Amino acid sequence: PHDTVDVVIVGSGGAGFSAAISATDNGAKVILIEKEPVIGGNAKLAAGGMNAAWTDQQKAKDIKDSPELMYKDTMKGGRDLNDPALVEILSSHSKASVDWMTGMGADLNDVGRMGGASVNRAHRPTGGAGVGAHLVQVLYDNAVKRNIDLRMNTRGIEVLKDDNGKVKGLLVKGMYKGYYWVKADAVVLATGGFAKNNERVSKLDPKLKGFISTNQPGAVGDGLDVAENAGGALKDMQYIQAHPTLSVKGGVMVTEAVRGNGAILVNREGKRFVNEITTRDKASAAILGQTGKSAFLIFDDSVRKSLSKIDKYIGLGVAPTADSLVKLGKMEGIDGKALTETVARYNTLVASGKDTDFERPNLPRALNEGNYYAIEVTPGVHHTMGGVMIDTKAEVMNAKKQVIPGLYGAGEVTGGVHGANRLGGNAISDIITFGRLAGEEAAKYSKKN
Ligand code: ADP
Numbered sequence: 001p002h003d004t005v006d007v008v009i010v011g012s013g014g015a016g017f018s019a020a021i022s023a024t025d026n027g028a029k030v031i032l033i034e035k036e037p038v039i040g041g042n043a044k045l046a047a048g049g050m051n052a053a054w055t056d057q058q059k060a061k062d063i064k065d066s067p068e069l070m071y072k073d074t075m076k077g078g079r080d081l082n083d084p085a086l087v088e089i090l091s092s093h094s095k096a097s098v099d100w101m102t103g104m105g106a107d108l109n110d111v112g113r114m115g116g117a118s119v120n121r122a123h124r125p126t127g128g129a130g131v132g133a134h135l136v137q138v139l140y141d142n143a144v145k146r147n148i149d150l151r152m153n154t155r156g157i158e159v160l161k162d163d164n165g166k167v168k169g170l171l172v173k174g175m176y177k178g179y180y181w182v183k184a185d186a187v188v189l190a191t192g193g194f195a196k197n198n199e200r201v202s203k204l205d206p207k208l209k210g211f212i213s214t215n216q217p218g219a220v221g222d223g224l225d226v227a228e229n230a231g232g233a234l235k236d237m238q239y240i241q242a243h244p245t246l247s248v249k250g251g252v253m254v255t256e257a258v259r260g261n262g263a264i265l266v267n268r269e270g271k272r273f274v275n276e277i278t279t280r281d282k283a284s285a286a287i288l289g290q291t292g293k294s295a296f297l298i299f300d301d302s303v304r305k306s307l308s309k310i311d312k313y314i315g316l317g318v319a320p321t322a323d324s325l326v327k328l329g330k331m332e333g334i335d336g337k338a339l340t341e342t343v344a345r346y347n348t349l350v351a352s353g354k355d356t357d358f359e360r361p362n363l364p365r366a367l368n369e370g371n372y373y374a375i376e377v378t379p380g381v382h383h384t385m386g387g388v389m390i391d392t393k394a395e396v397m398n399a400k401k402q403v404i405p406g407l408y409g410a411g412e413v414t415g416g417v418h419g420a421n422r423l424g425g426n427a428i429s430d431i432i433t434f435g436r437l438a439g440e441e442a443a444k445y446s447k448k449n
Pocket residue numbers: 010011012013014015016033034035036038039040041042043044154155156157190191192193218219222223226410411412413431
């Protein structure tokens with residue numbers, strides 16, 4: 001072997017960094033490898049929030065929540081196909097995960113609403129800036145503080161096992177060093193999903209053939225092959241999520257928080273057509289059902305001011321603006337008269353506190369301040385719910401549900417936490433909670449072996 005450590009972690013997204021830090025804090029010597037030239041994976045792109053229940057941040061805002069309610073929302077969003085034991089961990093550990101991140105220096109004080117959540121529980125930095133980029137930065141800084149051996153441009157190729165089927169290390173390929181192996185008692189796979197790999201995606205769900213994706217280039221699923229070759233069983237692979245709001249003009253993902261903070265969705269006819277903060281599967285299907293297979297997020301300056309991320313979209317040129325809805329409609333090919341009526345109607349619903357048209361559960365603000373904005377959106381492949389099967393200690397299991405000794409998995413590479421459909425804000429929660437758990441379990445395991 002080239003190097004000898006206790007735990008090797010594959011993938012430098014939120015799950016991988018969390019695992020590396022918690023393994024280190026539990027006494028393990030680790031190497032963290034990343035095949036791409038940049039850290040952070042898709043985690044860095046996450047913009048919505050980190051779901052957590054009954055946190056100090058929620059209490060400070062008088063938001064009543066509970067792990068039980070988060071559990072219920074998550075199961076319902078996943079069409080009850082989630083692994084209940086994993087969802088139980090996700091919801092009951094969520095507050096501890098927020099505290100763990102804030103303890104390391106993260107700011108998660110803003111709490112917003114995401115689709116499928118009964119209450120505001122999406123935690124993000126003050127002002128609503130991108131949660132993923134912030135958390136990855138905090139994780140990276142903390143990894144540096146711990147002198148964690150991070151190797152970029154290094155791909156995990158194959159899990160190596162001894163004659164008894166126990167993990168003994170990992171074969172890797174460095175861009176400059178070539179192939180070598182790292183001796184380790186435990187390997188944590190935190191390699192993310194495969195939404196960027198349309199060939200793989202469309203084989204599993206032909207409806208998604210040719211769809212663009214919101215993901216980073218490395219999200220092609222080679223980690224799943226590593227898991228399978230090591231004997232890991234895959235589950236729920238057919239469940240692939242389209243994010244409903246990818247900007248048609250710029251190809252950038254527009255966070256669900258724009259709707260959560262008050263934007264409405266209208267079609268070219270100028271009409272609303274869906275509860276804007278329903279789950280992603282339903283919102284995506286509804287948008288594809290409209291003329292031109294796209295729709296428009298409409299909002300005003302009060303929504304813009306509530307979320308700093310929106311200024312980024314404006315800067316990218318994907319959110320045209322006008323001082324009246326008629327003008328905006330003319331610019332974007334939306335029926336301006338109908339749009340004006342729709343917004344007026346929506347504002348009366350906001351005033352009454354109840355959306356009798358589409359049962360939208362939150363009505364944060366009327367749309368009548370300053371300029372109006374329109375972002376044309378269409379669904380893009382966003383998240384792959386399926387992946388390698390794990391138990392409640394993040395141990396990878398084979399098809400007979402037997403543990404592969406020394407092999408762990410966390411984050412989007414795993415299946416089960418999100419069932420058939422992931423709720424916005426649950427990915428960050430998943431990767432921090434299960435990454436941390438996998439790191440701790442892998443460190444404990446290596447001490448015994
Ligand atoms: P999660 O959200 O589950 O943490 P991310 O997508 O954020 O997942 O991160 C996964 C990371 O793993 C990405 O940076 C990706 O480039 C990296 N990765 C994927 N496959 C491999 C591999 N075989 N070897 C090393 N790194 C990998």
